[in-house]
Amino acid sequence: MKRTLTIFFVLITLSVFGQNNLTKKAQPIVEEGKLLYRSEMASWYGTDLFLANYKELENVGGYFSYSENDISKCIFFSKGENAKVIGTISFDKTYVTKNAKIELNERGFTALEKDLHLIRELTMAEINSDTLFKLYENTNFNLIPLINGKERKVYVLTGPKTNGVILFGNDYLLTFDKKNKLTSKKALHQNLIPIYYGGEEENNKKVEGSIHNHSAETGDFITATDICTIMLYEEIAKWKTHSVVSEKYLSRWDCERDELVVISMDLIRKINESQEEENKK
DSSP states (O other): OHHHHHHHHHHHHHHHHHHHHHHHHTHHHHHHHHHHHHHHHHHHHHHHHHHHHOOOGGGEEEEEEEEETTEEEEEEEESSTTOOEEEEEEEOTTOOGGGOEEEOOOBOOOHHHHHHHHHHHHHHHHHHHOTTOOOOTTEEEEEEEEEETTEEEEEEEEEESSSSEEEEEOOEEEEEOTTOOEEEEEESSSSEEEEEOSSGGGTTSOOOEEEEEOOTTTOSSOOHHHHHHHHHHHHHHTOSEEEEEOSSEEEEEETTTTEEEEEEHHHHHHHHHHHHHHHHO
């Protein structure tokens, strides 16, 4: 009994220190994921408000969202080479639509918006010309341009056109230099991962969460796009957790606290082996 307690004490101690170190290492991913989430939330609600208030839809060339301090903005721009802003929908951190600021006056891009628009348009050109990008039936691409310090990048997410499904994967990252020249592009996941929710099998059942796996090509940790997608749908799907399993780590997202914990798979295997040995006694 004493030996068993000692083993579990050691494992728990290793868990606390190892988990904290891994979780801290993954914090930049969490911050990036939350930034993507804020952009997508502004796009979700901003699109609804814009379409309800703007009548000349034939003028719309596209949209993108970005954040400044605690304000998230969804920008709609006109068609053509000399595009202008034709709508700005601004949200506070609650994203309550009745508190949103709607501006439909035509104006020029700010310096930041001009660069965001340019790298977005360059990404669209890549999507239309490179077979790296795969568009599946009943889906669409959502582009999220980011400029954060010296980093300039565009994430491409795959969104569903139908209800009841959450799509992970088939996402891409394009990076640009300070002159907005494309420097790299890659697929983040190697496939599309649909997870269905709200079906008959969930009626009268408590939904605990969901899980998906990462190949070696995708990487050891949860991705920023994973976190963005989870946060967008966690309340709708009524998840408590979502886990991402790679060869080395388990990344567990707490949907109620919006927090990440990363645990070594080696540690999980050791704990399972110890429990199995203890059960045999």
